[in-house]
Amino acid sequence: MNTTIQESTDLDILRELLAPAGREIVDVGCGGGQLVRALAAEGARVTGVEINDGQLEAARAAEPVPGASYAVGRAEALPLADASTDAVVFMRSLHHVAPDQHPAALAEAHRVLRPDGRLYVAEPLAEGDLYALTRMVENEDGERAAAQATIAAAGDSGFAPVASRRYDVVLDFPDVDAFRRMTVSVDPARAAVYASRAGEIAERFTELGEPGPGGGRRLRLPMKADVLAPTVP
16 A cells, blocks of 8 residues: 655654744754754744764854754753753754663653653654665664664653654755765765765766756655653653
């Protein structure tokens, strides 16, 4: 049986499942802070967390938005007090946490959430056009599978499932260099691997997805978002 997967954006699905306006939220692994600023602009009070000041440099350099702030910390050691936030968000970041640290990361989320709070985890799946290309630079099969296994076993960390949604993010790349810039921005260490396979990647780029505006390619990123509620210890 064919199942149609909804096309959407990460922000639209988060709005639908979490209703962030007016909430206190921590964005774990916030990167450049785009989600922090987007949620703050909608009336949330958001703390973006990254592992060091260097990782927060771009976020802090961006135009300030009222309600947005940043702090150094790790998923397994959040810089927040007990029961101090309404939502903990992992937006495409749980698979970047070492799998053996997943239980500690969920324990920290449980610690900082208020009793009626929510854990929101949106993870890319190891499938689709975009991943076929990304996999040529870095194979994340194990990491992405581990993230899904952690979500499935979240009951062991004191969470109960509330909602789950599959959706596709559709990304337009005007050329293969746009893909290179996005891929390397996630992890600069990828640059050397990309350079060694640039020709292969350029050829594969023309074969994947579908034609995009202006002669580029339109690639799909399959995602799964899960909302979980903390249970009584």
